[in-house]
Amino acid sequence: MSGTENKGTSRRAVLRGGLAAGAGLAVAGAARAEGTPDPLITEVQDWASSFGDPVDATPYGMPIRFESQVVRRNVEWLTESPVSSINFTPIHALEGTITPQGCAFERHHSGAIELSKPDYRLMIDGLVETPLVFTYEDLTRFPRETRTAFCECAANGGMEWGGAQLEGCQFTQGMIHNMEYVGVPLRLLLEEAGVKPEGKWVYAEGADASSNGRSMPLEKAMDDVLVAFYANGEALRKEHGYPVRLVVPGFEGNMWVKWLRRIGVYDQAVESREETSKYTDLMPDGRARKWTWVMDAKSVITSPSPQAPIYHGKGPLVITGLAWSGHGKVTRVDVSLDGGKNWQEAELTGEAQSKALTRFRLNIDWDGSELLLQSRAVDETGYVQPTKDALRAIRGTNSVYHNNGIQTWWVHENGEVENVEVA
Amino acid sequence: MSKSLKFLLGTALGLSVLAAPAFAEKLGLGRPALPAEIAAWDVAVLPDGTGLPEGSGDVATGDEVFAEKCATCHGDFAEGIDNWPVLAGGEGSLKDRRPVKTIGSYWPHLSTVWDYIHRSMPFGAAQTVTPDEAYAITAFLLYSNGIVEDDFVLSKENFTSITMPNADGFYPDDRAESEYATFSGEACMTDCAAEVKVTKRAVTLNVTPTDPDGRPAGTLPNPDPVVEAAVAEPAAPETTAETTTAAAGPDPALVEAGAKVFKKCAACHKVGEGAKNATGPMLNGILGRAAGTVEGFKYSKAMADAGAAGLVWSDENLHAYLSDPKGFVKRNKMSFAGLKSKDDIDAVIAYLESAGG
Known part of the structure; x- marks a missing residue:
């Protein structure tokens, strides 16, 4: 449960209806009265007193139930049969670069x-x-x-x-x-x-x-x-x-x-x-x-993103995402907060490996205003991830495969994020 | 290919410098594949006809076999049912806004049709089509696409005489020439656009799977919620359906199993004739009772609030609570981790129902 004011309302209605500043997600964190001791600290919690699971309870573990939303999901209308189909990695909820098999x-x-x-x-x-x-x-x-x-x-x-x-x-x-x-x-x-x-x-x-x-x-x-x-x-x-x-x-x-x-x-x-x-x-x-085997350089901001909205309101914000190239190493990732007008270089974490995911981050002080977030990967061949429109100018819209265009997320003042395109 | 050759040479040279020549490196692992094994597994058919077995089939036979084995998905006329692949038609549509890619309009090689039918179709019963049937179905699909007449017989001998309509419609990846120069070079960092406007919003299509609250499926929960934390999620007030089924009485074997499970609870809870409150409340009449309402027992605020908010111990709610007491009613004071097995929960509820009515 989100605990937000749009519970029970369709997201579409909320997004289309316009969002009053201060409504929705940004209220989180404001309601705990200052000066009131936190019972999670002042009261002895059950887990601090009684037993947890014994070592023989779980011979091979699954993620704790609090992470139950972090699962593969499919889109039913995409294919006629789920045995010849695809599902999707919850990259919005993962960090680092390694994807758990599960x-x-x-x-x-x-x-x-x-x-x-x-x-x-x-x-x-x-x-x-x-x-x-x-x-x-x-x-x-x-x-x-x-x-x-x-x-x-x-x-x-x-x-x-x-x-x-x-x-x-x-x-x-x-x-x-x-x-x-x-x-x-x-x-x-x-x-x-x-x-x-x-x-x-x-x-x-x-x-x-x-x-x-x-x-x-x-x-x-x-x-x-x-x-x-x-x-x-x-x-x-x-x-x-x-x-x-x-x-x-x-x-x-x-x-x-x-x-x-x-x-x-x-x-x-x-x-x-x-x-x-x-x-x-x-x-x-x-x-x-045919034979379009190599996956060109690409990146995406995984958080914030539509499934990873900003709950904490303005102030320090970690922008994090993934970049990769089938041609070799990612050498740079730029992030734009204004839909591609201006860019700044993000930090790459660890040593970029050839043909493997690279994690990038950019820490900003969010003023709470709308953002049009984009990321742009550059690889060791000098290839710069293009916009979707630049790809369409060459390939049209029916090529199905190899869409490595720049993704835009529209971050609203209340922290909700939607998938949009800009021009 | 000169670049590839250089690459290959480079690899071979690199190896020979580091160690003995590649062919001397054999480890003697594996065993020779037998001809019968190769025949069983190497069924690939190539554009030049390599790999085709002896055999033949005509359009009329193909029509019959197709109706029997293929039409439930692809339709009697290969037109495709629901979202299953359309196999015929679509000619001249490849430049359209919605191209129809079929065997006739798109597939460049007839060998691919035969190979795929023979090795992978029908869906769910692969490798059940005989070579003659594969020739016949292929002949029927050629006919459906207007490539041959209805008296056509396809065989190994005439196979390569068929040229597919879109045979020249493909060219090898040319991104290196047609795109990479355009997408390389110094990237603009400042003042790259005068004005940026949102031109498309996914929300207007509304085709994303959603969670029950209407947000995109898998949306992460707020890790620091400020309201609602003390009270359990309000449970839907139901129970009549569940409790009436109880009239038939629980399964005796289940009750017996439940009596054993209840030993885990008995240190704190009493049930049955004359049961009184102890460390935990007495459990007589628990099924269908509002939470936190046994007289004389001092409940946690959380449990009392949950009951006041409408939580009733229906079969369903008891299941949820017993599988995860602290998760279902947060901050209630029952210090029990919960029962891992649904069978145990079924059993213990049956026991409570039987013993405490």
């Missing part, structure tokens, strides 16, 4: 299957000297690498091509997660089979009913692709491809094949359903770009 977005084309390690097989065939079959245990005997990488669905932001549509970065930028993977470089497996000189493409497919096969150039497969079996320190979760998935840093999420079953080496792209009828970008002239 709330990291899922995209399945035929549901998340249950495949055990003993039942697991990986085949490498096609243009190789020796077609091979690996068991799970075989994979664990190859030298391993650790790599942190973001996985972004090519359709992240796809619903926003026609204009601002969904309220909240979970829905507008939440088809993304960032995990620390451990696995075997695909290069080592290909070398074990011996790629023939005429082999130029690698096709990866999954063990689920969709198989979701995708082709990639051999050079990418030999570069930084991992056949991963751990994420964030533990086994992959079922929905992320247990026991083995492909990690394809910087490339669109559809290529990160889950429940990886076969790697075929070919002299051409397979041109599967997922790389022709889907995951191609229709341009205004009626032709379409």
Whole structure:
């Protein structure tokens, strides 16, 4: 329960009806009478007196119930069936850069299957000297690498091509997660089979009913692709491809094949359903770009945002968000408070990693007036995240995929935030 | 591709400097794949026809198989039902405001159609379409899209003679040439626009999933609320439905299980004939009673207020309270963490109902 004055009212009505200054969220913090001792301090609380949970209560824990709103969510009208659908990471509620597996977005084309390690097989065939079959245990005997990488669905932001549509970065930028993977470089497996000189493409497919096969150039497969079996320190979760998935840093999420079953080496792209009828970008002239694998630089302010309004009123305010680039490291993130008229450089936290999420923050003293918040990522290639209109000028509004345009949040005086576009 | 070649060479050189040549590095892991295994799993069909098995199928047979296996989602004429994919039509629509991307209007290769039907369809029963059926369905879809006549027979032999209408409609990613120069360079930092106006608001579309309070789903709660904290969320006054079902009497096995669970409560609560208040209030007649109303028991302010605000111990409210006493009525004084198992709660409520009427 929010405890705000718009409880029971539709948000739409509240936002459209105009918001009187002082109404709504900004009252929080004002009602506790000054000088009255806080009973949370002066009275002995139950948790300070009786027992908490014993160590045998929770062999594997879930987040405390007070965080129950921090979950993956889907948008029902997007797809006809939830087993061939997508949900969204609650990035508005997360901090740092690592996404917990349990709330990291899922995209399945035929549901998340249950495949055990003993039942697991990986085949490498096609243009190789020796077609091979690996068991799970075989994979664990190859030298391993650790790599942190973001996985972004090519359709992240796809619903926003026609204009601002969904309220909240979970829905507008939440088809993304960032995990620390451990696995075997695909290069080592290909070398074990011996790629023939005429082999130029690698096709990866999954063990689920969709198989979701995708082709990639051999050079990418030999570069930084991992056949991963751990994420964030533990086994992959079922929905992320247990026991083995492909990690394809910087490339669109559809290529990160889950429940990886076969790697075929070919002299051409397979041109599967997922790389022709889907995951191609229709341009205004009626032709379409294909093989648009790399995710260009992008950023979004995760708080404040529509699902993370400002409750505390004016004064110190932490603006925080995420930035990433499929081309390498994020080198700078700028933040605008006035819809792009003026910009200031945000602080990047930690050392930016290539093709992984970077956290940025900007601490301001909010005067309580309206803001038009934007963020703009710059990567090591010098690419500057464009506005949505700049993208539309080239791509039109029907390309579905790869919308990396600048997001605008309209922060109202009462702390409510909405998804808007500006010009 | 010269750049790629250089890249590959660079990788190979880098390896050979660090260690022995790649091919000498083999670890001898895995085993050779058997021909039957490769045949079972490598079913990919490529644009040049590589991978197609022997077989054939005609439009009429395809129509029948499609009606049987595909039409419940895609429609009898491949027109798509509800939001399921439309497979036919849409020709010439790709520049429209709402393009219709179908096999006929969009798909560049016939191999993709055959491959996808054969390996991934029907949805929920993948890999049940035989090669001949896949040829027949593909022939029917060509016919539905006006690409072949109704007497057409598709086979491995004539497969590559079919050119899809949008075969030339695709080109490799050209962002490096068409966009990156435009989107690079010094970014403007000050006075970048004269005036900024809001041009579009998501709120006018109203298509975002919402929480019960009307706000966007998943909106974070206020971490420092100032009102309402002392009083429980008012529970809807109901109970009649639940209490009347009690007339039939609780399941004896459940009551027995509940008697065991109640041992956790018995140190403070009494129930049954002659039960009196103790550390906690006596529980006779608890079901359907207003909270905080047992005579002679000194309740916390929170519990008394909750009762005054209308909280009644319905079956539902008892469930909620017993699963999380401190969360359901904040700052009440029952020092019990709650019952983790819903079965235990069901049982103990059945016991209370049975023992305390």
